[in-house]
Amino acid sequence: MTILVTGATGRVGRCLIKRLHAAKQPILLATRSGSFDEPHKAVKFDWFDGKTYEAPFDVVSAIDKVFLIQPAVSDPLVYLKPFVELAITKGVKRFVYVSSSALEAGDMVHGKVHEYLARRGVDYYVLRPTTFTENFGVAFRPTINMFDSVFSASGGGKSAFVSVEDVAQAAFTALVAEKSPNLRDPIVVGPQLYSMDEAAEILSNVLGRKITHEDLSPEEYTQRLKNIGMEAKYAEMLAFIQSKYANGSEEAAAKLPGIFVGTHSLVDYFQANKDLWIK
Ligand SMILES: NC(=O)c1ccc[n+]([C@@H]2O[C@H](COP(=O)([O-])OP(=O)(O)OC[C@H]3O[C@@H](n4cnc5c(N)ncnc54)[C@H](OP(=O)(O)O)[C@@H]3O)[C@@H](O)[C@H]2O)c1
Numbered sequence: 228m229t230i231l232v233t234g235a236t237g238r239v240g241r242c243l244i245k246r247l248h249a250a251k252q253p254i255l256l257a258t259r260s261g262s263f264d265e266p267h268k269a270v271k272f273d274w275f276d277g278k279t280y281e282a283p284f285d286v287v288s289a290i291d292k293v294f295l296i297q298p299a300v301s302d303p304l305v306y307l308k309p310f311v312e313l314a315i316t317k318g319v320k321r322f323v324y325v326s327s328s329a330l331e332a333g334d335m336v337h338g339k340v341h342e343y344l345a346r347r348g349v350d351y352y353v354l355r356p357t358t359f360t361e362n363f364g365v366a367f368r369p370t371i372n373m374f375d376s377v378f379s380a381s382g383g384g385k386s387a388f389v390s391v392e393d394v395a396q397a398a399f400t401a402l403v404a405e406k407s408p409n410l411r412d413p414i415v416v417g418p419q420l421y422s423m424d425e426a427a428e429i430l431s432n433v434l435g436r437k438i439t440h441e442d443l444s445p446e447e448y449t450q451r452l453k454n455i456g457m458e459a460k461y462a463e464m465l466a467f468i469q470s471k472y473a474n475g476s477e478e479a480a481a482k483l484p485g486i487f488v489g490t491h492s493l494v495d496y497f498q499a500n501k502d503l504w505i506k
Pocket of ligand 1: 233234235236237238239240258259260272273274275296297298325326327328355356357358359360362
């Protein structure tokens with residue numbers, strides 16, 4: 228049986244593929260280009276083009292599990308539902324989706340997918356990671372390098388920044404587990420909680436220059452993301468997540484049973500990737 232991996236060229240996807248390959252799990256990669264590095268087999272797949280949804284099942288008939296990553300759209304269910312419904316008819320038995328620690332089933336965007344999978348009566352996992360550590364090297368990098376500043380709407384609220392390696396490990400565990408656990412929507416966190424002020428201070432110490440944290444209101448934060456081209460509803464979801472952090476959701480989540488705690492620390496990431504923030 229084969230595991231289909233969407234988002235294969237992305238951060239979590241690449242880390243997941245490494246693990247599945249090492250464990251000798253048969254995999255097929257769904258990519259927009261239809262190709263991937265050797266020795267992996269890939270198929271052309273685009274969430275925005277329903278005509279590509281059949282392609283993975285034409286290439287490999289025995290797909291039984293699917294890892295689901297979607298682009299940043301406010302209505303992921305519009306694309307995901309037809310694909311999942313097709314996949315079920317093709318014999319897929321388990322779906323693993325990536326949502327957010329701050330979203331419950333039924334909440335906006337990923338929460339709608341979570342609700343659908345839970346109601347659909349399939350074997351599913353919705354992994355709910357907190358803020359990715361690697362955001363400092365991607366989404367947060369431009370303002371760090373241009374203005375020595377990182378912005379959020381999380382106030383003094385903490386987040387246990389999680390590495391994409393740890394998210395991939397949680398996904399790997401969910402995909403290869405023989406039996407499904409009772410908890411199907413585990414929160415996935417890193418080893419330690421930090422406020423954004425604390426994270427900026429750690430980065431300052433590593434870089435030897437002052438990085439400040441600009442704390443915005445949810446409205447200002449949404450507007451800032453819209454200004455850089457993000458879809459309004461997606462920006463509102465990110466602001467909603469930030470306001471939950473501001474209200475202590477991550478500190479509360481850290482005490483819940485069944486959370487997945489990763490091992491990769493924020494400090495190690497900063498130290499290993501210092502060059503990303505050289506001006
Ligand atoms: N960043 C965070 O702090 C955070 C926290 C919690 C949850 N998440 C969730 O994590 C997920 C992102 O994971 P990631 O960081 O691994 O992703 P990523 O690095 O941003 O990569 C996105 C992947 O999606 C693919 N993709 C984009 N548009 C596509 C399309 N139209 N059809 C098919 N594939 C498409 C990309 O392929 P191409 O190479 O072709 O572009 C790429 O493989 C999101 O659902 C996000 O909500 C993120």
